[in-house]
Amino acid sequence: xxxxxxxxxxxxxxxxxxxxxxxxxxxxxxxxxxxxxRPGGHxxxxxxxxxxxxxxxxxxxxxxxxxxxxxxxxxITATQTTDVxxxxxxxxxxxxxxxxxxxGTRVLVKP
Amino acid sequence: xxxxxxxxxxxxxxxxxxxxxxxxQTKGHDRMYWYRxxxxxxxxxxxxxxDVKDINKGEISDGYSVSRxxxxxxxxxxxxxxxxxxxxxxxxxxxxxxxTDTQYFGPGTRLTVL
Numbered sequence: 001x002x003x004x005x006x007x008x009x010x011x012x013x014x015x016x017x018x019x020x021x022x023x024x025x026x027x028x029x030x031x032x033x034x035x036x037x038r039p040g041g042h043x044x045x046x047x048x049x050x051x052x053x054x055x056x057x058x059x060x061x062x063x064x065x066x067x068x069x070x071x072x073x074x075x076i077t078a079t080q081t082t083d084v085x086x087x088x089x090x091x092x093x094x095x096x097x098x099x100x101x102x103x104g105t106r107v108l109v110k111p
Numbered sequence: 112x113x114x115x116x117x118x119x120x121x122x123x124x125x126x127x128x129x130x131x132x133x134x135x136q137t138k139g140h141d142r143m144y145w146y147r148x149x150x151x152x153x154x155x156x157x158x159x160x161x162d163v164k165d166i167n168k169g170e171i172s173d174g175y176s177v178s179r180x181x182x183x184x185x186x187x188x189x190x191x192x193x194x195x196x197x198x199x200x201x202x203x204x205x206x207x208x209x210x211t212d213t214q215y216f217g218p219g220t221r222l223t224v225l
Binding site: 006042044100101 | 146151152153154155156159170201213215217218219
């Protein structure tokens, strides 16, 4: 079946530094979504990428969808304590009808 | 998101007990989902329903059953709970009828099976 892998599983970041988390699928995706879950909270939708090579930005967050539509990345610049949480990618395989979530990257920020 | 509610929020039960987790939504969405979250494993789909008469198994449906009582209600049952079903359970909805729809999650139910 379809597998979506995220690396790293944990990311310790010094406040103010940049980091990137990666999402890789075993199959070609029709789209990919990113969600953020704050500690003790529930996943909240951040963004969706649909086109090959697509790049979208939300303030300090940059999301990219790979040319082959099998991988994606989330880059955060100048990390802040408000960025703490777990970031999930979720993809739908081509002609599929449901999301498959990656294992998530848990981000911890050191002040 | 207050539009999707789950009850109970926390539950401790014993091995072999039957337990039901309930989800209600006021978003008017047709599609509803039950996920299970375990550390490092992300969110795994248990069951999903695209409308009241449609029920589908997800990737980890064994040991679980569901009921879609109405458009707004989707319940998850553990017929005979076992300790490895200890997890955080989320209900989610999506509304536009497309696979690419955003999913809206409830606050979660933390279940402990002793």
